[in-house]
Amino acid sequence: MxxxxxxxxxxxxxxxxxxxxxxxxxxxxxxxxxxxxxxxxxxxxxxxxxxxxxxxxxxxxxxxxxxxxxxxxxxxxxxxxxxxxxxxxxxxxxxxxxxxxxxxxxxxxxxxxxxxxxxxxxxxxxxxxxxxxxxxxxxxxxxxxxxxxxxxxxxxxxxxxxxxxxxxxxxxxxxxFSAEAIGFNHVMRQAIISDPNFHGGDYYDKTPPLQGLAIARMLGMLTYRTDKQLTKAFGRAIKTDNHFLGDYFQVESYLSYQGRKFLERFDANSYLHLLRALDLxxxxxxxxxxxxxxxxxxxxxxxxxxxxxxxxxxxxxxxxxxxxxxxxxxxxxxxxxxxxxxxxxxxxxxxxxxxxxxxxxxx
Amino acid sequence: MxxxxxxxxxxxxxxxxxxxxxxxxxxxxxxxxxxxxxxxxxxxxxxxxxxxxxxxxxxxxxxxxxxxxxxxxxxxxxxxxxxxxxxxxxxxxxxxxxxxxxxxxxxxxxxxxxxxxxxxxxxxxxxxxxxxxxxxxxxxxxxxxxxxxxxxxxxxxxxxxxxxxxxxxxxxxxxxFSAEAIGFNHVMRQAIISDPNFHGGDYYDKTPPLQGLAIARMLGMLTYRTDKQLTKAFGRAIKTDNHFLGDYFQVESYLSYQGRKFLERFDANSYLHLLRALDLxxxxxxxxxxxxxxxxxxxxxxxxxxxxxxxxxxxxxxxxxxxxxxxxxxxxxxxxxxxxxxxxxxxxxxxxxxxxxxxxxxx
The missing domain is CATH 3.40.50.1820 (Alpha/Beta hydrolase fold, catalytic domain)
Incomplete structure (x- = not known):
């Protein structure tokens, strides 16, 4: 069956x-x-x-x-x-x-x-x-x-x-996990916890802390890759349709996309708990x-x-x-x-x- | 005089x-x-x-x-x-x-x-x-x-x-500035801009986007230091008074402190503009x-x-x-x-x- x-x-x-x-x-x-x-x-x-x-x-x-x-x-x-x-x-x-x-x-x-x-x-x-x-x-x-x-x-x-x-x-x-890596996880956790939609973790009947989770994911991506790879892929190329303090360079647009895409497939509380399991x-x-x-x-x-x-x-x-x-x-x-x-x-x-x-x- | x-x-x-x-x-x-x-x-x-x-x-x-x-x-x-x-x-x-x-x-x-x-x-x-x-x-x-x-x-x-x-x-x-470094700046900017207290940059008669700015500073600190230094200073030592998803390791407490301290001396809009000047x-x-x-x-x-x-x-x-x-x-x-x-x-x-x-x- x-x-x-x-x-x-x-x-x-x-x-x-x-x-x-x-x-x-x-x-x-x-x-x-x-x-x-x-x-x-x-x-x-x-x-x-x-x-x-x-x-x-x-x-x-x-x-x-x-x-x-x-x-x-x-x-x-x-x-x-x-x-x-x-x-x-x-x-x-x-x-x-x-x-x-x-x-x-x-x-x-x-x-x-x-x-x-x-x-x-x-x-x-x-x-x-x-x-x-x-x-x-x-x-x-x-x-x-x-x-x-x-x-x-x-x-x-x-x-x-x-x-x-x-x-x-x-x-x-x-x-x-190293002290620095724990530090990166800390910043990611703080981005999620500081999102006003986090509600201490009880957000399931409301809008989830999507902005915090997207920020966490973008940071994660940077630690998973290297400058060499990002330079080859994007260098300092500027987006055609750019925003001065938003997505201006192509690498920013890529990170923003990765952040958004992650929201479709991951829960903020799970992310917090698994990050901490990694630290510990x-x-x-x-x-x-x-x-x-x-x-x-x-x-x-x-x-x-x-x-x-x-x-x-x-x-x-x-x-x-x-x-x-x-x-x-x-x-x-x-x-x-x-x-x-x-x-x-x-x-x-x-x-x-x-x-x-x-x-x-x-x- | x-x-x-x-x-x-x-x-x-x-x-x-x-x-x-x-x-x-x-x-x-x-x-x-x-x-x-x-x-x-x-x-x-x-x-x-x-x-x-x-x-x-x-x-x-x-x-x-x-x-x-x-x-x-x-x-x-x-x-x-x-x-x-x-x-x-x-x-x-x-x-x-x-x-x-x-x-x-x-x-x-x-x-x-x-x-x-x-x-x-x-x-x-x-x-x-x-x-x-x-x-x-x-x-x-x-x-x-x-x-x-x-x-x-x-x-x-x-x-x-x-x-x-x-x-x-x-x-x-x-x-x-490299593609990766622009990426770190992007994450910092997004943390500030996503803070509901940012109000598009017009927050001077209100509470400023302090949480976003603190997150940005913590990330900045990690890029300014090295794992070796953080390992020597903090290693994987755990705080006595710890919070599971908050400041649990000493390195987290250090970063949180650096984030808070920065709020006393820096303006979020200036930080956004100077980060972008660095990128550009x-x-x-x-x-x-x-x-x-x-x-x-x-x-x-x-x-x-x-x-x-x-x-x-x-x-x-x-x-x-x-x-x-x-x-x-x-x-x-x-x-x-x-x-x-x-x-x-x-x-x-x-x-x-x-x-x-x-x-x-x-x-």
Missing amino acids: EEKMAVKKVTLFTEKPLELILGGQLSSIEVAYQTYGKLNAEKTNAILICHALTGDAEPYFIASEQSGWWQNFMGTGLALDTSRYFFICSNVLGGCKGTTGPASINPNTSRVYGSQFPNVIIQDMIKVQKALLDYLQIPHLYAVIGGSFGGMQATQWAIDYPDFVNRVVNLCSSLQ YDPAINYANIDTALSRIKARYTLVAVTSDQLFKLADLHKSKQLLIENGVDLHYHEFHSDYGHDAFLVDYDFFEPRIRAGLEED | EEKMAVKKVTLFTEKPLELILGGQLSSIEVAYQTYGKLNAEKTNAILICHALTGDAEPYFIASEQSGWWQNFMGTGLALDTSRYFFICSNVLGGCKGTTGPASINPNTSRVYGSQFPNVIIQDMIKVQKALLDYLQIPHLYAVIGGSFGGMQATQWAIDYPDFVNRVVNLCSSLQ YDPAINYANIDTALSRIKARYTLVAVTSDQLFKLADLHKSKQLLIENGVDLHYHEFHSDYGHDAFLVDYDFFEPRIRAGLEED
């Missing part, structure tokens, strides 16, 4: 609530997910894909006009080979793409969560993903792969469930310290850094590399330059293809 | 208005300025200091509790030696530190300019500075020095008045092309780059260096690393001291 390629949904934690790391609990968590390819008889070819901050459960669309966020990376014979592996991708807890988040109805009150949505972190998201895999009767992951926020999730999988995961492929993310990511939560946490990892761990990444800076990637090595992780590290900066993991298939392939296939 | 060290003021363009490059005119322009040291009998020791975006006419305070923005760089025996040179510094046209800007009263209407303030660019600011020097009967500048936005002004001085200027010292700025800076305005403009420079030109500068990136400084050399400018180029990034020119005296001294004294 399943509609082909429509996002699948399941309600988990119906009998026992999920106890959240920072306190509170969530019950009857709806999870949106998608699967690709076929699970083999031995159930040894399952790969979990973890999406980045504003991603969703559908990295790929087969025979559809739609384009997923990893559309060019997946398919028969591609780096994420749907003819060989069984891929599972789910929307994260706290998101707004089908999985329970601030815009969902609280089953206990029958009202939208809004400001009452509890604080969730990556470790909570992993637990929901694990519950989904249990529901799907997947006893083991051949690999977990993700970029940015998704790379943090992939790392935590190998820490929290070391015997469950053979391989981790972490693209463009470090083991902790710390592999050591629940363990004595970072070394104790990282030394649990048994998976073959591939880490790919982009030297021009402005969000996860190279110095942080180097620090992560060092920590992983010091804690005995079987690390396979690659770095390269891309004009796309942080966004390279969504765009630069030619570079990532052999690295992902090696991460999934080489010994 | 002049009060010691209070900012001086003069009204210029009282007989003939200033015709602005982008159209329109301004008359009876009030100019706030300060001078330091003594002009020698031959009038050969005058140095014009051009301030950066949010600076003012007082880089230095003598025998005062106050601290100017170049307090540590100026004084007897220091890089900017007040016992040898006669320094002049004025607040830029469009600013809010005593020189005519959007918050000033339009003498033609007796009402505050607000949204009616015309669009001003660096070339206009230079003309006001030149009128001030004429008023002060200074026939020649030994040097013009400035960092960032002030460096752009210094450059334009040597182009527009090649026989008037012996030396240029340009710290941490390139010949043009182009040495070639009024000349056939950039080569024609740069080849007019007769001054000994010192350019100092900070390799970690996130606002004026090294690639742009290198491009500027190349253009200056190609056009026969007597260029003296230095580059170095500072954890302070762009803000180094306001902070890192130990590095800048010998470079500024060389720029002012060496042949």
